[in-house]
Amino acid sequence: MFEWEKKTFDYVNNSLIYQKLKIYVELININNDNFNLTGFDEKTIWRDGIYQSIVLLDKFINFKSQKIKLLDIGSGVGFPSIPFFIFANNKIELTIYEPIKKRIIFLNLVKDKLNLKNIKIVNKRIEDEENFSEKFDCITARAVMPLNMLIEVSSKCGNLGCKYVFLKSKNIYQELKESDWIINRLSIKDIKITKVDLDDKKEHNVCTYTKMVETPKQFPRKWAEIKRNNKIR
Template sequence: MKKWEAKVFDCIKNENTYNKIKKYVDLILQENKKYNLTGFDEEKIWLDGIYQSIFLLNNFINYNNNQHLLDIGAGAGFPSLPFYLFQEEKMKLTICEPLLKRAKFLNLVKKELNLQNLTIINKRLEDTNWEEKFDFICARAVMDLRKLIEISSKCGKINCQYIFLKSKNVHQEINDAKTIIDKLNIKDLKVETIDLQDDKEHNVVIYTKQNKTPQNFPRKWHEIVKNKL
């Protein structure tokens, strides 16, 4: 077992889960030769993909049975899929992935690992008709916070917890998102900085949905991009 695999094993402490994660990593490495799923090499897949995803989400998601997590634009599956493999018996996961090649890869993982409570949707989130469906919503490195907050607001149940993984520019993103934060009456947004003992800054934006989303949200994507409320 390589040292980066051992770090993940020490985190999950379960051989069956480790074996599923190992098979998942092998599928990433195999399919990455055909498609550009991720720029990570094997070590980074284990550390920046698997370990970080499990460690960070496990700090903020406390599951009861059958609660439902949505991941926005997961790409090769980060951060939700490693966490799902860690908590498979307790949760349902939906990944909304607009790129077809990545959605096909995620469906391959679902088939090869026989994952029962995983759904892959090949759409942009703002084009779905989900309303108050999810208990938790997460995303990593998919778009800036202003857009994320708007497109995901309607999908969350009241008391849905939002967990967005961000880097060192997080406070500028929050400042840029102030208008939509006020429009949606988000009162408890905060940033947690997590030390993973590496050379990167890991910030997690968290908040809870406390009010119903206005009927005219989310707007069409071209309106969101223009940023005129």
């Protein structure tokens, strides 16, 4: 058993949950060649994918007192939401928005192989969705886009009181400075950056805030305009 696999086993403290996580890792490894899913090897998947996802979200999302509706934006192979969903053991309703088709195929494979219920997987950019607003209790994302863009594209998705939990690296403070405009336009008042030590020699920052007012109708803008204004190449 790898070091971070053992840490995960100890943290979840449940053999059935651990076995599901192990199958999930095996599915990533088996399908990586076909789908080009991730550059992680098996050791890194346990450390940077499974353990980090579970521990970081568990510190900031309270799923034990009531069932919550969680949205994961651009999850790739399923980080951070799939490991956390398995860990929460059916106490979460999960929706994933992922624009890349091959990743959608893989996520549906994971859903079927692990017989995961209460998961909806959507092949679309979140800002292109017109059929919902003010819906989710909690929204998360990891390594999907800069903070200013992430705040905007996720703005309409949460209900009032929705908690946003974004996993970020050491660049978070620069990203936060570049987010002043959208933070002010959306009347976000309580953004917090929390550094979490996972004993892996990496810097882990979790950006959190709560939605207190309804999103103005003009947000989010079209993706092309967001990219152009944020100078994304």
